[in-house]
Amino acid sequence: MVNHSVYEPNYAVPPGETLLDTLEELNMSQAELARRMNRPVKTINEIIKAKTEITPTTSLELERATGVPASLWNNLERNYRDNLARIKERARLENHVGFLEILPVKDMIRREWIPKSRNNIDQLVEVLNFFRISTIEAWETIWGSELSENVAFRKALSYESDKGAISAWLRQGEIEAEQIPCGVFDKAKFKSLLQSEIRILTKEPNPQVFLPELVRLCAEVGVAVVLVKELPGCRVNGATYWVNSQKAVIQLSARYRADDHLWFTFFHEAGHIVLHGKTETFLEYKKEAELEEKEQEADTFATESLIPSAQYKAFITKTAYYSYQSVGAFADDLGVSPGIVVGRLQHDGIVPYRNLNQMKQRYTWSD
Structure with missing residues (x-):
């Protein structure tokens, strides 16, 4: 779309020109005006030459001496100064x-x-x-040095992310999160939702069904969920940050097309909300030991939330052949999408990445 903005001239007309025209119409000299205002002639001359501003007091004096309302003189002065500032600003922006x-x-x-x-x-x-x-x-x-002091995000370490793309992606997430009215953040209720209604949502194959419901559920407990498709050069899976102490944001990028990646990223970001502070920064690429530890904590939270280790160990111990039926039955017992189980088995090297992919739900995201 094209920006049809208000026309802004590249010049500024000083109010002194209007004052000079007014004096000519009144057949009044600058000296006469100075006497009527009890001001030095030099002051009147400097107003005409835009060397002296017309103050609210001066505008009242001009109203009495010329019959032209003070509001007009005030508006002329304000518009002149505004235009001067805009011209100066455009000259500065031209260099950037x-x-x-x-x-x-x-x-x-x-x-x-x-x-x-x-x-x-x-x-x-x-x-x-x-x-x-x-x-x-x-x-x-x-944005430039740290991307943000209060943003946590998980990214693929095999890529160099572009700061400009990441900052734009994060900012759009902020804008969309502002439009989501949320209740006061309640950690206990959020944790409860993760283990109940939200886990069940992983079984829903249609994003048009589960996304609005995910947004609604999380908003009720103070978490705004937004999905902003990644920009070229962004390469970010998700982000977590706080608008204030009572409103958190989980931002998803839909970078991957399968349900196991999407839901693991969501629960990973949810882990940051549950486990970590409201002002912390998690930049995985910085290779800082503490941050790596917290990323691992979020990974563990996501893993345990989706497939508890005790049930998982029992399943892989007794299963010799991972068929569609056995994996599907285990997913039903857990109450999660079969694709999440397949993703876990593939990640752990139990099942080759080429196997059972038909059990994953694939998504197509629009901009």
Whole structure:
């Protein structure tokens, strides 16, 4: 879409020009106006030349001396200063249009996250508005160095993720999460939901059915769930962050098409909410020991939540041949999707990755 913004001139008309025209119409000299206002002639001349601002007090004096309402003088001065500031700002932004190159702007426009603008400066303004920041330096502070001080995300270690793509993906998640009204966060109720209604949802094959229900259930206990398809260069499975102390966000990317990956990622992110702090940062690629430990804790939480180790060990101990029937029966006993069981068996090397894939539910996600 094209941004049909209000026309902004690249020039600023000082109110002094209107004052000069008014004096000519009144056949009044600057000296005469100065006497009527009990001001130095120099002050009137500086107002006309835009060297001195028209203050609210001056506008009242001009109203009495010229008959032109004070509101007009105030508006002229305000518009003049606003236009000056915009012209200066556009000149500054012109030196930063290269920032657009580190962001997936075309994809952001295609997905209608931002409007398409007629020139690079206007496009840069739309990008700043999208991130809700005023300067490129602010982006560097919030997103550039750490991506975010309060964002936890799990990514494939085999790739170098693009900061611009990740920051845009995360920001879109924030925007969508803002639109989800949530109750006050309740950890106990959230944990209970994970082991009951949400586990049952893994068996539903249709995302149009289970996603709205997942969003509804989690919102009731203070967790906003959003699914934002990854951007090129993003390569992120999911993210967890807190809007405030009473509202958490789980952001999914649908990077993988199978149900086992989707639900493991969801429960992994849920693990961060249950186990870890509300202001912590989890950046898996940083290779920090503490962060690796917490990622492992979230992995363990997801694994145990979906397939408890005791039941899993009993199943693999007594099963010699993993057929559709045996795996399906075990999934039914657990109350989860068969694809989740297949994914666990494949991950553990018990079943080759080429086997039993028909039991996985495949998804197709639109932008």
